[in-house]
Amino acid sequence: MFTPNGLARAALRFRPSGFAGTFVALVMAAMVVSACGILLETGLRASVPSARYAAAPVVAAAAQTAPYGHGDDADSQPVPDRARLDGSLVAKAASAPGARTAVADVTFPGRGPNGPLSVHNWASTAFTGEQLASGRPPQRGEVVLAGSRAQAGSHVTLTTPEGTHSYRVSGTTGTPGTAAWLADDEAVRLSGHPGRIDAVAVFPEAGVSTAALKSQVAHALGKHAEVYTGDDRGGVEDPSLGEAKETLTGIGGSFGGVATLVAMFTAAGTVALAVGQRAREFALLRAIGTTPRQIRRTIATETLLVAPLAGALGCLPGIALARWWFGQLKDKGAVPEAVDLSVSWIPLVSAAGAVLLTALLSGYTAAHRSSRIKPGQALSEASVERLRIGWIRTPLGIAAAAGGFVCAGLSASLTGEDAANASLGIVFLFMLAVALLGPLVARACAGLLGLPLRGAGAPAALAAANSRTNARRLASAITPIVLAMAFSSVLIFMQTSTDRVTADQQHAGVLADHIVTADPGLTPDAVRRAGHSPEVTAAVGLLRTSVLVPASGGLESASAQGVTGSARDLAAVQDLDVEHGRLSLRRGEIAVDGRLAGNAHVKVGDRLHLRLPDGTRAAPVVVATYGRGMGLSQVTMARADLATHVTSAYDTELWTKGGTAAGLGRIGTVLDRGGYTTAQSLDRELGSWANSVMAGVLGGFAAVAAVNTLVMTVLDRRRELGTLRLIGSTRRQVLRMIRWEALLVALAGIALGTAIALATLVPMMKGLTGQGPYIPPLVYGSFAGAIVVLGVTAATLPARAALRKETLDE
Secondary structure: OOOOOHHHHHHHHHOOHHHHHHHHHHHHHHHHHHHHHHHHHHHHHOOOOOOOOOOOOEEEEOOOEEEEOOHHHOEEEEOOOOOOEEOOHHHHHHOOOOEEEEEEEOEEEEEEOOEEEEEEEHHHHHHHOOOEEEEOOOOOOEEEEEOOOOOOOOEEEEEEOOEEEEEEEEEEEOOOOOEEEEOHHHHHHHOOOOOEEOEEEEEEOOOOOHHHHHHHHHHHHHHHOEEEOHHHHHHHHOOHHHHHHHHHHHHHHHHHHHHHHHHHHHHHHHHHHHHHOOHHHHHHHHHOOOOHHHHHHHHHHHHHHHHHHHHHHHHHHHHHHHHHHHHHHHHOOOOOOOOOOOOOHHHHHHHHHHHHHHHHHHHHHHHHHHHHOOHHHHHHHHHOOOOOOOOOHHHHHHHHHHHHHHHHHHHHHOOHHHHHHHHHHHHHHHHHHHHHOHHHHHHHHHHHHHOHHHHOOHHHHHHHHHHHHOHHHHHHHHHHHHHHHHHHHHHHHHHHHHHHHHHHHHHHHEOOOEEEEEEEEEOOOHHHHHHOOOOEEEEEEEEEEEEEEEEOOEEEEEEEEEEEOOHHHHHHHEOOOEEEEOOOOOOOEEEEEHHHHHHHOOOOOOEOOEEOOOOOEEOOEEEEEEOOOOOOOOEEEEHHHHHOOOOOOOEEEEEEEEOOHHHHOOOOEEEEHHHHHHHHHHHHHHHOHHHHHHHHHHHHHHHHHHHHHHHHHHHOOHHHHHHHHHOOOOHHHHHHHHHHHHHHHHHHHHHHHHHHHHHHHHHHHHHHOOOOOOOOHHHHHHHHHHHHHHHHHHHHHHHHHHOOOOOOOO
16 A cells, blocks of 8 residues: 655645645646536536426427538537427328327417417327316317416407417416417418427327337438437427537537646646745755655655645535536526536546646656756756756747647637637647746846836846846746736637627617517518608518528528518618628528628628528528628528528517607617617627636636745745845845836736737637727726736735744745
């Protein structure tokens, strides 16, 4: 059995403060890694308990993803809206061996006399369990209403995607709520997507197991449908589960991968600093006969005593961070309420193992030279810092910097989430270059920033000299500050830049005087009614949704608007800034944002092969490209091409030129131009939340690491500070020297972090928006100010504590 050796036990017993910084860094690393791992596991295992289909053993539905690529490059993307089945599949499912019956399910939004309704086909009550409290099932032209607000035999007015009509109430149910049931064929016809159904519920004959029925139904339907049982039925009820899983795996995987690398990178730097600070101790041990193997075994033992405990403790706040993050995603609507956070031993053990492995490798690497060189040379290098950096680090650092510039150039062709994910990788490459070339970079920063300090008095001049001659120590302090500044700046200013462009395009592109909205949507005759309102000179309806377009070798979601009205009326209320071609709203034609067209490699006259909201393939002809897609809509086409492929086939908004709020108020809620752009900016604020959280996690972690490193470097200099006191320096002078050094470190870190952020943001925003990055001075100033305050405070407080002693530290 492995027993800790005496050197390791003595080091922990008599110098616990030397391991405190390492312990803190490892705890923080375990926290970030475990939190991202928990979110990744939740995304992989996420499910929604079945409610609507709980009584249906087998459910067939369309796949809620759009596949793309071939062979090893094949993948899929969740569709923006619900994908539906052809109504003829009900008979095929019913004909499967072992099937007793098959029932179609149709659900769509409607509006009754008391507000929005959820409208269903009456046959769906076979698996939902609603029972008539009065009356009889509906026939054509009849409706059954939930609750007892209407009596059988009375008439009500209902609005569906096909129009507003009067229906006779054939019955009521005893269940409370806002639901209505129509005859099966009428529900399909009025749903807005005729001939299409949401799902098929299949019931078995006596003695047929669920597994056997599932196999038979899958064989009968072939590639036309997916067949679900058990908890998988919940995903059919709530198609947003697919998008939620994509979000969680994106955070836990893409961002989590970068966050894990950053955490391990920072922890490794802290461990290496802690081991490097003991170079004199190791040199003395070598001088009295300790072998290299014994020194390496001591470091390994110390790591095994510290890292497992740090990893285990770090998992506790990691779980708390994951719960908070997951709760926020639920509050923002990115994750369905029914999804639960999955916490198992896998991410926790993985985080603890990653922390242990990182500590062992970084400790071995830092002590490699001290444990192998001759004792006399080790003592010499422990007293005076080596000027040269390793022959391995230099080419690796240059390669990392070159890779960062190459990737930054390539990022100019990326959009959306791809651009955001690429930005983290680019920053990490530059950070790796700074870490590997740290002593050279630190020496250059000290020489440049130290020039003005030479004439600022003895403490400032001494601070400049210290920084130049202790470049390795300076590099250890600068690196986490660069990390905090670079990651926070890229994530925050990428969002401020896109928000600025979006707001500018909205300000220039919204020409409408009034925008009208209603729940669940505007009535089919809303545009006609608005056109006859007093003083209205132009009116168009917009059905807002999303489509999937080709980009970067895959499919990417793009905002789309289906227009009810003429191209001339649209031009009167929206200035899309048409760059090429001529805007047309005929069926089979499409106008797209210029940058979207560039990413999809299409131009005017080409066909854009896209996926409509329900995943249906389409290839409309591009008739125009325009410049204000970010602020208005990236895709513009006729409403008729979109309406049958969305769940809510109502116009989302009504834009008018002229008119009055009073005259349009009968159609819906009226907003003026300023109110509409304000509401849109609130939506963008919700979208920027994810970037802010990522910046907070990475920036906060790096800030703590920076403080931790500064404290470690100052405490390690107690002998130096004591010597300065013995030769006549006052406490005030020594503290001023420490403050100048901390200020130099903070400014160097801010400058390098800003340079990395700009090298990432400039090409990326050129590709994403066509403009340079927008950096709000107040936000940037708060970042820089916080780093300066943290840096100076983290250096001053331990220095003040160290100067309380009047003699040299033993």
